Amino acid sequence: MRGVWERAASEDPYFAVLSDPDKRGGGWDPEAFFRSGAQEVATVLAYVEGLGVPILHDSAALDFGCGLGRLTVPLARRFSRAVGVDVSTSMVARATELHGPSARVEFRQNVREDLRIFEDGEFGFVYSNIVLQHLPPRLARRYVEEFVRVTRTGGMVVFQLPDSYREGVAARLRTMLRVRTRLRSLLGRPARTSSDHVEWEMHGTPEPEVRQWLAGVNVSVRDVTLTNATDPAFNGELRYLANPPFQGWVSKQYCIVVD
Template identity: 40%
Template sequence: MSFEQTRRDWARLGASDPLWAVYVAPGTRNNNWDVEAFLELGRADVAKALAWLDSLDLPTRWASVLDFGCGAGRLSQALAAHADAVTGVDVAPAMLDTARALDRTGGRCTSVLNERPDLSRFADDTFELVYTELVLQHLPRPLIERYLAEFLRVLRPGGVAVFQCTTRPLNTAKGLVWRVMPFPVIRLLQRVVLRYPAPMRMTAVSPSRVRAVVEAHGGRVIDSRAEDVPSTHWRSATYVVRKR
């Protein structure tokens, strides 16, 4: 799958059901997410990440933050409570429209459309923190690796990236489907059977490969945590990376 196809799919998802596309949960489809509950999930996730960073003696307050794949701003708004400025970047115009409509940070969040397979609109050494969750897993593997390299490029020396990747399907019936079925078939099933507005890819990247890419581009994995996520039928890993 190309970047252009991924961009088109997420533009369609954002236009149809933005909050559900950002965070798939039972009972939330067809624009049934409660906005306060949606934003509270972002605050809870960021609070968990801050506690982790604090335990590693890493900063928990920043001048400049990049929220990659910001979607409807679930994490951008939560991060803004701990930053002077948060830049949310996404490929879907409708997602960014939703993020702007929901923004309650008094101008600390800026939503930016980026329709390129890189972060070239941002200069080197721009951000103190790069944060992303539930985003990389939906991209083709070469694009994941490109963006990991870009995270390190746009980080300031000593800056930190916190990002999540899926590592493998679980040993469940749906996990088995992801293991054995080609994505074009899954794509068709998502559109025809599940009636998704557009399909959602899931991509596995091994921890060893993540570490190799990070180290090749001037970073170091400080810590990582892995967990099984039964609701998605995937195992997921989150990494804390520091730029040398």
């Protein structure tokens, strides 16, 4: 997957981060893009404050899968400093170029399947949105365990992960069409190809399984809630949902506190 991110980041990094179909082909206004990050961080912090969990504002924050630093920079304003970590060389280079070197914001590349580049308990807040959904569950679990390790006691980890996929009428129709395509190929006729735009790999893990992962580490699960982050037109305006969507990926945000 690293190669996919590198290619996407060098072609259109804004669209690689927020793939709102309306913004394809350089359509993102950088100002609107970064404004969405400030809004998202404000929304998330207001939400977790509402849960009555103290936020350790005097500690450092980690933004896992930081992309262009859309969330890292606003996190740095709310915590003593923020570190954005990303697997992609180009994303880290662009983020550093865009935001410049500063005592409060740092971008680091990490290609390891763990977060050994960080010490135990180095952060008081870890946040990750629209990242783990692109990783195989085995790896997502490994990183979630690492989020806990790098968070100090009393600190908070907030991460997003899809729970399941709901097949709607349109999806069922597509399945039928795929059957037709297979029949065409069996009959020796060429299959119809779809457009060549990047389709990100998506993975989900049901909430009971995620809770099992979390039962194996020293944390209290404070809240699990539905969000709009897997909406195909997600443009960075994070919203909490009362009900799952009728079709498509069901996105959940987990808020855990390290014991």
